[in-house]
Amino acid sequence: MDEETGTIIREGVPSVLNAFDEFALNLAVELKNEVEEDVEIVALSMGPPQAKEALNKCLAIGADRAVLLTDMVFAGADTWATSVTLSRAIKNIGKTDIVFMGQEASDGNTAQVGPEVAAHMGIPQLTFVTEVESVNNSHVVAKKETDEGFVRIKCETPVMIACMPTPGFEPRIPNIREIMKAKKKEYQEWSHEDLGGDPSEYGLDGSESVVIKTYSPPPKGEGIIVDDEPEVAVKKLMDFFEDEGIL
């Protein structure tokens, strides 16, 4: 049920909850606890049916509702097709104030889906966010990492926030009570038919970048390993430096 401030939405990944997404969800739950108005957190994921488990965990951590976009049509999507799929689902879900995402996924590591979803939704983006200081009906204030350090930035909502965990971040552990409560929360599965549009817009067909080959990285050549007393070992290392012309 949509409430006064509307919904906060989070995107997850299949099967195992990826650390960045888990951080994003933790941020959303923390915010929900701080804000006075009623807030709904919807956990959204695109993946195979097994992804239900990860969404279950999201419900236990504190999401109020979960939606899994699952359909063979969605398979093989690159970041473009994924962001098309997600943004349409978010539109279906309803009025959104913040779209939380993990900065990157532990398999693809592209970190692109967030900004691309923001583009499709026509909303601003904040990436590499480590902290959300406050949120109200019109703005968020967040701290984000830059190449030089950090900035504190204010942005109008609705906004897409891609989150990056700080070192030493420990995610909330859902307790047994919360796990049991999660059983009663709403969980839905949607296919491409629920989103509309043409099947060719999704999945492999809808992708703009194509993987033509995957392979193992070339192995590094055998190195020299020594197991000696410090005097001997260090001498051997200095010899190596000399041979290679280092120093």
Add this chain to the structure above:
Amino acid sequence: MARTKLSDDRDLTEEQRLFKESLLEWAERNMPLDRVIKMNREGHPYPRELIKGLADLGVIMGTVPEERGGMGLTWKDQALIAEIIGYIDPSIATAAGFMAVETGWGFTIDRHANDEIRKKYVQPAIRGDKFIGIATTEPGGGSDVANFKCTGEKDGDEWVLNGEKTFISGVEEAKQIGGGYWVNVRTGEKVPGAAHKNMTAFFVPIDSEGLTPTEPYDDAGRNSISTGGFIMEDVRVPEEYMLGEKDKGFYYTMEGFDNARILIGASAVGVTRRILEEAADYIKEREVFGSPLAKYEGIQFEFVERYTEMEASRLMVNKVADMQDTRYDEEGWAERSGKAKTYSPTEIAKWISMIKYKVPHLAKDTADDAMHWLGAAGYSSEYIFETAWRGVMSYCVGAEGGANIQKIVIGRETLGKDYVPYK
């Protein structure tokens, strides 16, 4: 090298898988093995913040119905939780205090207590703010439960209790954070030939006037939780603090033992599994005479035998948990999914006795074997094995019912009543 894993989670429900994940994550942050070893070395009382941590996780008294502060978990769920607690703390101290005593007996207290006791003691214990326990054993009798000497006499609308209880878990902890005990007393003339008949159960707050804790024992193991006792000298409790009905105490006590023993059996499965996993990591790495220990049949075969027994024990515990769920289902106590079979209380008692004597012994024997595989290293407290051995021994020799008593119960149910050695 990846750590050895010896569990199959396929049979778990989604929720049970999440319980397991949460518990293991919590343990990694708060109670890794070296802390367990340290806690046992430093001794009781059990750290307050860990009691609270366990309670916040929701592991204590989960089977108490939701409307009274529990979570209405099935015994299957609770047995899984107990197994993980055993896995996390192979000294079995945590399972002793918080599975057997607070969950097994605590659940039973909740069943027979009035609303005041539930509000003031049971529900805070679920939250980790108080400790509630069981006091049945006396200097004169542990296994011989019916031969108890503590007395209770009515005086107006109060009962006056006298006597001494010994080998009671958690008294120091209860004294520290508050709480109380289920105490059995004789409330009438001892009936010849039926000594169990006039046992009445009372809930006694730990700070009652006239209740003096006695010096805790210096136990061989499970040292992070206290084993002590108390003396009652004209301790007064209101009539409403009687648990259940007068003279029915013995039957509630049998019920309480059953509930605690299931969770001991389950946690001992976890202890055994942890011992095997830790030992496996060691024997795969450690080399003697040019090969890792694990390659020698003498060691590998012993390992495999214990592993097989561990899985068999787990199946037994699962069966007992299912039986337990039907028992409480029959009495309409909490919602359970429908089970086809129902079992008689004596049948359940037989199975509970089987796991109660078998699994702690298995854990002890596995720890024993592991120490042999490791040699001097296994004898030291750098590893968990000697701590585990010392801990689980308590459940072999007597805690919650000595093994030999369990065997008599099984004998009665298999060979028949005519062959019971003594009443």
Add this chain to the structure above:
Amino acid sequence: MIEIHEDKCIGCEKCLKTCPVDALKMKEGVAKVDEGLCISCSACIPACPVDAIEPILKASKAASADYSGVWVFAEQHDDRCRPTGPELLGKGRELADELGEELCAVLLGSDVGKLSDELIAYGAEKVYVVDDKILENYTTEAYTTALVTLISKYKPSVFIFGATHLGRDLAPSVAGRMGLGLTADCTGLSITEVEDVKVLLQTRPAFGGNVMADIVCPNTRPQMATVRPHVMQPLEPDPERDGEVIQEHVKISPESIKTEILEIMEHEDSGEISVEEADVVVTGGRGAGGEEGFKMLRELAKALGGTVGCSRPIVEEGMMSKSHQVGQSGKTISPELYIVCGVSGAVQHRVGVRGSKYIIAINKDPKAPIFDMADFGIVGDASKMIPMLIEKVKEKTC
């Protein structure tokens, strides 16, 4: 493309000011878009007070023959070119030669024109400069509008960015709006042929570096990629090189910007070379011997003319700041010489340093995975090895 919901439009005309290509006009009291002119930059969307404008983003199906030029996004900060521009120009030169196309750099900022010379020295044949106060500090919206406008005007076939925080914020924003395929964090770029057309082959690691993938964007132009920093090599800068500077003016209005920077907190410039820029990096992990151990590592780094790095647990313990963290969640580096002590070498660390020329590892555990990638490894206690090594190095270099 955008869609204007006419029933919502209140005729305030705020959106008109934001459009860099003047595609919006008022007609019968409501705003209308000229579909032939709209470049999908989305600058108008934030300006509308009643949310009447919606993006309709479609994948761009481009005729590749219409597009030409290898473009490089050159980052600047504090009046200096950041290393990404020169690195990308180095690779860009190869790509441009293979394609027979022009190599250009794109420079955005305020009062940055002077940096164009440096970019030309590093190989740019042309530098497109958009110099505007509104571009002084990076905002996604302003930079995106600028780039989308330039791309629509000049139609490059390739556009590459550094996979810095800025690049990873900007590139997908541009690609998203223009419906382009974008490949992230590439470690390799080359030209290959797909159906007789020369295309950009993008190579990147996936699954934590355990798998390499070759990717192409067959239908969209420009082909976009972000490139892992410090993997590509810049050309030798040649101040005599010739190049053209083209000043571009892009209409970017404040109404299209929804973010406001409240505070900038930059890492203290301790005068130390950063781990990314140093030629020699000496890294310590949990097994490096704590405070004492790191003191030794600092001395060694100094003796070698390099800087100290650390693994993630060291940052978590508060011993060093994140700017020194080396590894997947820290910095990716590729120094000439990388000496690593007391780090077991989990995949996340290895991924961050595999570009190093020489890797020397010291660890007590002979089975530590770090030895798999070391050119020279010593099994032993770093606290004993390092002091000796410092001595020997000082002997040699003094």
